Every structure is written in structure tokens, then in C-alpha cells.
Amino acid sequence: MHQNNALSSSLRNPRNKNLICNVLSTTTKCRKNLPQILAVCVKNVMLIGFGMTLGFPTVLIGGLEDSKVDFQMTHEQLSWIGAINLIFVPLGCLVSGPYCDKFGRKKAMQMANIPLALVWLLFRYSSSPWHLYLALSVIGILLGLIEAPVVTYVSEVTTPNLRGILFSTSTLFTILGTLCSFFLGSIYYWRSVAQIAFLVPLISINLLFLIPESPHWLIKMNRFDDAQKSLAWLRGWVTKEDIHQEYATLNAFIHNNPTSESKPTSCFNYTSPSFLKPYFLISVVFFLRHFSGITNIQTYAVEIFQHLHAPMDKYNATTFMGVFELLGCITCVCLIRRLGKRKLTFFTMGCSIIALSTIPIYSYGSLGKDRNWIPMSGLFAYCFFQHCSLRTLPWILIGEVYTPQTRSIASGISAATGYFFGFFANKLFYGLVNELTLNGVFIMYMLVLFFGGCVLYVIMPETEGKSLEEICEYFANSRNDKNSVDGERIERNNNNNKEIKEYKGSHKDLYATNKETVDSDKDNDDNITYNKVKARRTDSSDDYIQSLNRLAANDSGPSYKRFESLNLNDI
Template identity: 45%
Template sequence: MQLPTMTMEDRNGQKGIEVGQCNNNEKSSLPNNVEPKKTFRSALPQILATSAKNILLLGYGMTLGFPTIVIPSLQPHHGNVTDLREKDTLSLTEEQISWFSSINLICVPLGCLMSGTLTQPLGRKRAMILVNVPFIVAWVMFHYASNVGMLYASLVLTGLGGGLLEAPVLTYVAEITQPHLRGMLSATSSMCVILGVFIQFLMGTMLSWRTVASINVMFPVTAVVALCFVPESPYWLIGRGRVADAEKSLCWLRGWVKPHEVQPELLQLVSSLKSHSPSNRHNVTSVSFTPSCSSWRNYTKRNFLQPYSLVAAGFFFGHFGGMTTLQTYAVSIFAQLGTPVDKYIATLYLGLVQLGGALICVILVHWTGKRPLTCVSTVGSGVCFIVVATYAYLYSSRNSYEWLPMTFLIGSAFLSHVGIRLLPWILIGEVYPSEIRGVASGASGSIGYIFGFAANKVYFYMLNSMTLPGTFWCYGAVSLVGSVFFHFFLPETEGRTLLEIQEHFEGSRNLLKKGRVSSKDPEKLGTVNPALVPDETHL
């Protein structure tokens, strides 16, 4: 099949790159001939755009940590001394508290399922701006809450908002970043959510929960302001037939350059979207690439089913490998095993190493790739849980070696966040074709939260039937099985273009055999990444 001749024009009316007739082989090789600039100036706007999006995720992380600091003040006879007024005016029964701690998570998958369908017509940027509205309303309602209904309604809003942001946030980063930066910048998403939870814990130790709620309003407001200054995804703009706007977006994202400097990449995006949108092969500039969301055929194809299965497996092994349960029930687990420090201090250490592990993942993913990090993460966390299970079976009743379970549980938290806990969130934004990326991202986030909810719900059943050692042995076994699974099925997507990744899942390219990059290219191997080194000649 041949592409029609097409000419692009820049803002000044000058002719850009002209594309003549080319066959399938030429079309497939076109992206490989476009070598993007890798300077700090070209990386800076991508970092800024990602940071604007991360403010939104920081606020979302606070919604996840907020119930933890509210519950003690709402329990009768267990109020915080700094929060006596709220304790006297509003309290919850144990049944109400159980709902208060879970309504948020129940509503997130619903928002995820709606996220893709709302993101596609609105655009990534506009969707991220609008999703701040329920967060702002929720924080105001929390501050003025006078009854249980207001608390529940606020949690529903934060849950829906958290689900709605999944598709635009994940797809935006994948679509604005260059391949050598994508993995690193995508990994900052989970790190910011973890940071938001941790900041909420710190604020809760010093301020009343109503005061914390009022302070939290400034984060979605700041996110709205920041997002107004970043461009829309060029992928989405081209998909809507707005090639001129996509050119302006690329000029901003690649270092505020001239239009002619982004013509090769713009042509690559147009060609890749055109080649995967059969209904739009005859007119790139005037016809939208946006597919009909009512068409289910796109979701029965190999290029959706395979990546969706891979992402779902990432969530499964991440949640049922024990880390979700440990994070939720850390205080009681540390109390049951015994620790040389207070169980709350041990839980604080757990939160710190989670943040540290996520930061290490962000730093290393470019240099090592995803496959090595995932292997180290799953094997390491699996071994840690097996050691703790063996200790609980042999020594827990003797009060011996109390440092051992705390050390290895904290080690499992660190190792899991180095790889497997962040892996599916990184993959979501880059493994799906553009025509289904929004809806598929929302569906992927939804299955992740469902697995997380299920992992927590079955914990007590496992504990009652297998005891704590048996439960932790099971977690260790799941992690080790996960390492084997990813060895055989996880392609190395780091440093690859979105088109190359898509071709892998379509079957025309094998990233499992080829690995990350050629060993003859030390720069691509990550030994040199000029995008991370400030270029004084450009600054």
C-alpha cells in the first residue's frame, strides 16, 4: 500500500518536508531514520510538562493518604489531642469507618473505565485540567463536613477523580517525550503519588485533618495553573487533523525550536498514525484519526490483547506479591512479628524506603532498562518475603532476632518499588496503539485497582487458613513466578519509539530477541545521555 504525496508547511508559509510514494518497508523504516536531538535544552520542556502533570498526581496521592490521618480523629475515645473540636462534633462507628477507608478505592475503577472515553474527545491537556474540579470540591467538602454523608460524598469525588486522571496522565507523558526520556519521566508518576501519601502523613502529625484539607486545595489549583502553560499532546492533535497545532506543540516540547527542526519527527508521527488508521489513509491533514469508541474490533486485536495481558500481569504480581497487603496492614504485621523499634516508627521507615525505591527506579530505568529492574525487584522481594515467613514459622514465638523481619520487610518494600510496583504504570502509556490508547489506559488502571482491592480483601482469609508464615510464603512464591513470567514475556521498551513498541505487539518486530539497543551504540546503552547534561551553548 502506498502513501499519498503530502506537503507540510510551517507557520511562515515555507514548504516543509515532502513525502512521496513509499512502500510498506520504507514506511516502517522511516522512524528509525529520524534521530531526535538529545540535549538538555530539548529535555527541559519535556521535564517541565511532566512536572506540571506530576502536581496533579501529588494531589491524588494526598487523597489516598488523607483517610489514614482522619480515622483516628473520628474514632470515639481515640481522637487526636490537636483535633478535639472535630472529634466532639463528628464521629463514626466502626462500620462507618470501614466504609470510609474503602469508598475511595471502590470508586477509582469506575473512574478509570470512563477515563479513556472522556479523554479522547477532550484531549490530554484539557482532561487533566478538568479532573482537578472534583478534587477541589472534595477538599472544600472535607473541610466543612458536618455529617457522614458529606465525608462519603467527598471520598466518592476523590475516587472518581483519581480514576478519571489515569488515561490523560499516562498517555500524555508517553506522547510528549522522546524515547530516551520516556521511561524515566513515566516513572516519576508513581513516585509523586507515593510522595503525596507521605506528605499527607507528615501534615497529619502536626495539623488537624480539617486544616490539612483546606491546605490540600492549593495543589489542584496549582496543577490547573501549571497545565495551562504546557502544550497539548502532538499525537492527539494529529489524530484530530490539527497538524499545524501539532507542529507548534513539538516546537515547544523539543526545546522551543524553529518549525523546520521538528519536521522529521512530525512527519514520522503523521506517517505512523496514518499507517495504523485505515479509514484515514487518503487525507492526513483534514480528516481526524480519532476512532469510534463504539467499535469493539480494536479491542479484539493482538495489539490490544497482548499488551493488556502484560500490564494486567504486572498489576497482579505487584499486588499479590505481598506489597499491597504489607503497605495497608503494616502496623499490625510489625506488631505481630515484633520489631526492635515502635511499630509506627517501623511503618514510617517502610514509607521512606518506598519513596526511595521509586526514586531509584526513576534514575536507573534509562540506564538499565525495564527488564533487569523487574527481575531484581521480583526476585528480591520474593526472597525477602520467604525469609520473613521462615522467621515467623521458626522464631516469632521466641522473641529472637527481632531486627530480621523488620529489615527484610523494609527490604521488600524497597525492592518492589524499584521495579514491579512501578512497571505496569510505566508500560500503560507506551504499549497501546494511539487509536485505543486512552480507553485502554483507563481499562488498565481499572484492573490494577481491582487487583489491589482483591489483594487486601483476601488477606484475612489467607491469614486464617494458612497463618502468617503460609501467607508470606505464598507472597514469595507469587513474586518468584512473576520473575519467570516477565523473563519470557516482557519486551524491553526502554529507548524504543512508540511505533517500534507497537510493531512488537503486532508481530512485525521482536523486542525480546533484540533487547534494548545495539551494543555498538554506547550512548543508547545509557553510558552517555546528553539530554541530562546542561548544554551551556544553548542555555
């Protein structure tokens, strides 16, 4: 009895109550977030395998140059090994969207792993250059084929609070796969590396059976019961009743929203500023990424370290380079929300120019071989800073800057453009070295970074922390003089406030019902959403209730109470 009284007294203590509430809240949040993290991590196992394909040409080129038992290849043939996979990526991108919609996100990823496993076997038992070319061409198609499943799966299974961080892990795990190729290449012969890599897609296929299909895709396929089970799994292994509200909102959005991606799109969407301006921005970023050297240095790292007389084995140096690339991606994940994309990008581009300058300074300064650690360290620093921004930036922007009507196709077009740039950058590398020397090529990279950075400073807005609606409206506006979407948001908010005042004059009865709450709430974004719902006054009550349900699913606070106060009889 005494113990029960003590326990009851302890629970009545306000401090203990707050502590218990905090613990329960944290536990609930962790349970809701954990399934999403697990689903994305399982997907990322597949990206480790595809990341290994990006690092394998580096191992292959170095191994063939040193080989005395395998077939010999000229520099011209080796340049195709570094580039041929990239030229075939756009072919995969063209069919990626329909392929993803036909088979589903999860099954599309599983099916892509099957030919990948066969490709590793082709590498292992290849006996002529055309075997290598065939394997690399298939890899290029597969890289393009997984673009849509990977991007859409993450966006459709995660909640907004986790979406940005989990998106950035895709690049992180891809670089991890590249690092695995470098590490294995420093220990084993390239045929043995291919034999080990064969296991990764097999593991990925089996792990993908453990996670659910995207609920968005299941709803589009009218598999409503499976969609509810998937959503319940992703929201913390809860029951269908617990996710009923979110499921109803999602179902209504997919089938009734006029801007849903399932709706047909017009060719005009791809000639409007809302597509052309972000496409130009992403193309510039891709151009800077590939022609500022990061693609060439990663592909031909073994040869470059040998030319620079690195004070360690060239394969070990390549592995260390992969470690710095991975650290750069981790730094990007940690800093991008704190600093924003613009500050992080321009700071790291400046640091990259300084790091690259150490190589020609060392060479032209005749500092001696006892200081050959200087250019190697400069190259490590360059890879670190490039992976803090330019390596990941275009993929982040692709998911933000396009409208829902063009996002899927525009993503494929942008990815194809990026891989075209990568192909030409790798294919031209040996020719540029012959004409300019390696030091001259590094100076060219510095100039590309400097002048490209000036262009990027003018055309790239700050999108971090902004909603997709604000970003899309910024690019849709034909006259943008600011480097942030804030100016567009302020102008839009002012226009909406003006419309609210006009509406007040013409619909006094309805506005008077909500006058007190509107005046007390100064949040412009609430006013915008409030105004949009009021604009539905000519619609049917069913449409209005549907909008109200969507708002209720996202906000149960004061802004929702304002909508709740609207009288259906006044609509």
C-alpha cells in the first residue's frame, strides 16, 4: 500500500509527468521513423552495388595497364572504358519512368539487380576488350533504369521531416560503393573484385523482399488493401485504423488533385519558364561538376597518382581518395541545413580552387620529390570539398525545382544531360592531357570552377528550407532578381493578403465569422492556405470537405480551427 501511494505521488509530480511524456513522445517518434529509415537503408544496399560499378573502371584501367597476363589495350581503348558506361545511361533514363510505373518501385529495383549480377560475371570471365565494353554498356543502361525507382521510392515512403536527410543518403551509399571498389582494387586483382561484387546484387534482391512497396504506387494500381498495409508498416508497424486519416488524404490527393503526376501533361509544360529555368540551372551544375575534374580524377585516379609520384602505392592512394570523398558527402549531409546550399557551394568551390592550385605550383616550383606529398594532399582536399557540394548538389536540386506536372520526365532529362557531360569529360581526358599536359588540365579545371562559380552565383537561388510550392513559383516567375525564393514568397503573400481584403468587402458575412481568428494570426502562409479554401466557396460541399480533411491531416492547431469554423451553408 505504501509503495502504491509513493508511486501515485511520484506520478502526480509535474516534473515526473513531463519526463514521462517526453520519454513516451520520443519513443513514439522513434517507432514512426525507424521503419522509414530501414526501408531506405535496404534500398541503399542496391546503391552500394551500383556505386561499385562507378569505381570499377578506375580499378580496371589500372589493372589493365599493369597487366602482363591479360589482354593489352591502348590509351584510346582505355578511354572508352572510362566513358562508355556514361553514354548509355540516357537510354536507361528514357524508359526508367514507364518501367517504374509498370512494375512498381520495389520490383523495379529487384529486377535491375539480376542483370547487374550477370554483368559482374561477364567481367570476371571476359577474354577480350569487347566483353568489357558490353558489360560497361549494360551497366550504363542499368544506372539510368534505376533513376526513377530510387528517387520516387524515397519520396513516397518518407515523411517530410526525414525526406531531405534520407534523400542525401543515396549519394552517401553510392560513394561508399565506389570506396569499396577502390579498397578491394588495392588488395585484389580486378577479376577477383568482380567476383566479390557479384554477391552484392544477390544480397540486395533478398533484402528488398523485407520492405513494402510504395503506398502511392499501390493506390494508383487500385490495390487499396495492400496500400494500407504498406502505409501501416512504414508508420511504425501500426494498425490500419491508426493510418486511416493519412491514407484517406493520400488516396484523395492521388486520384483527385489536379496537379497530380498521374494526370496527363501538356508539351507547353516543357517550354515554360517553370521547366526551362531549373533545367538550365541543373545543366550548369552538372557541367561544372564534370568539367571541373571530379569525374576524370575519380576515373583515372590510379594513373594520376602514378604521374604525381605519390609517396604511397597508387592503389592505396586511390582508396584514401575514396575515404575523403565519403567524408565530404557526410559533411554535406551535416552542414547543408545549417549553411544552406549557396553558402556551402561557393565556399567549397573556393576551397577546391585553392586545393587544385597546389598541383601546378608544386610542379612548376620544382620543390623536389621529397615534397611529393603536397600534390597528393591537394588532390585529397579537392575531392573532399567537391563532394561537399558539386557532387551532390544536382541530385538534390532535381528533387526540388521541377513542378509536379514535369518532375518525373524532367528528372530523367536532367540525369541524361548530366551523364552526357560525364561521358564527354572522360572521353576527352587523354586528348586534353596530350595537348595541355596534366598541369595544364588542372589549371583548366580551376578556370572552369572560377567562371562557372560566377555564373552559378547569379542564377542559383537559395532553396534550403523552402517549400516545393515556393521554389516552383520562383522559377515560374519570368522576372526574378533575387538569389532566394524569399522575395517571391513575400510578393505572393502580399498579393494573397490583398485578395483577402477584397474578399472581405464582397463577402462580409463569411469573413465576419472568421475575423477574430484571422486578425489574431499574422502568419502569411496560413492566410494563403485559408484564402485557397475560401476560394472553394463555389465548389461542391464534398470538394470542400475533402480539402478540409487534407488540412486536418497536416495541422490540428489554430490554422485548422480557422477552416473548421467556416460554415458550409455559406459556401
